[in-house]
Amino acid sequence: GFDADSGSPALAGDVVLVHAVPEDGDGNELVAYDVTTGERRWTAPAELPPSLAGGATAAIVATGEGDSRRVRALDPRTGEQLWTTAVGTDGSSTPRFRILHVLDEGVLVAVDSGYVLLDAATGATRWNAPGLVDSVFDPDPLVMHDPTRLLLYGQDRLITVDVETGAMSATPSDDVYVFTTSLTGEVVVTLDSGRVDV
Numbered sequence: 231g232f233d234a235d236s237g238s239p240a241l242a243g244d245v246v247l248v249h250a251v252p253e254d255g256d257g258n259e260l261v262a263y264d265v266t267t268g269e270r271r272w273t274a275p276a277e278l279p280p281s282l283a284g285g286a287t288a289a290i291v292a293t294g295e296g297d298s299r300r301v302r303a304l305d306p307r308t309g310e311q312l313w314t315t316a317v318g319t320d321g322s323s324t325p326r327f328r329i330l331h332v333l334d335e336g337v338l339v340a341v342d343s344g345y346v347l348l349d350a351a352t353g354a355t356r357w358n359a360p361g362l363v364d365s366v367f368d369p370d371p372l373v374m375h376d377p378t379r380l381l382l383y384g385q386d387r388l389i390t391v392d393v394e395t396g397a398m399s400a401t402p403s404d405d406v407y408v409f410t411t412s413l414t415g416e417v418v419v420t421l422d423s424g425r426v427d428v
Contacts, residue, residue: 242284243306245271247291249280260291262309272309285332288312288350292329292339299327301339301348315353317341331372335393338372338380345371345382347396357396359389 239248245262258276263269277293284290288303302314317327317339330338330345336356337348344360359382371382380391387400 238282240282240284240289241265242289242304243286245289245306247282247284247289247306249276249282260289260304260309262289262306271307274304274309281328283329283332283337285350288332290329290332290337292317292327295327299341301329301337301353303337303350303353313351313353315348315355317346333375335375335377340371345391347393357391359391359396359398
């Protein structure tokens with residue numbers, strides 16, 4: 231049997247991917263379960279700490295710390311590796327490294343004090359948007375997206391990022407803290423002077 235680790239599971243294709251630790255505590259694994267039957271489909275070696283996300287055609291795993299951090303994509307049907315890429319560090323005093331979303335346009339990753347969009351097919355960096363993160367405790371920054379732009383929240387600003395180029399424009403958020411949102415932007419939860427608004 232396995233005890234699920236504290237990392238959140240991810241839906242990728244028709245499997246649910248979890249980071250698991252054997253009962254004897256020896257090693258770490260990624261385990262994919264069939265979303266219909268619950269049966270184990272495949273396992274793959276895991277590194278710590280894991281961050282998981284999924285799309286229709288790939289399971290995305292971010293692992294490692296410091297200069298050894300990398301993101302890899304696995305085939306959700308077989309667990310075979312599709313690509314892997316190293317993601318560097320900018321020496322930030324509040325480093326963070328986690329996958330935020332798998333979008334049609336790419337894989338959005340929080341890295342140190344900014345965000346990186348990786349190509350979903352190859353793992354190559356499409357753009358890097360630095361200097362947008364206040365701290366390691368910032369919530370999900372993605373407010374909404376469409377085929378041409380992402381709307382992110384960070385550093386008390388709303389930032390529009392061109393999906394193709396990574397070009398940014400920012401607007402102050404007037405002390406309204408965006409806590410979480412739906413990807414369509416239809417539901418936005420904000421915090422303003424101790425009051426939560428939906």
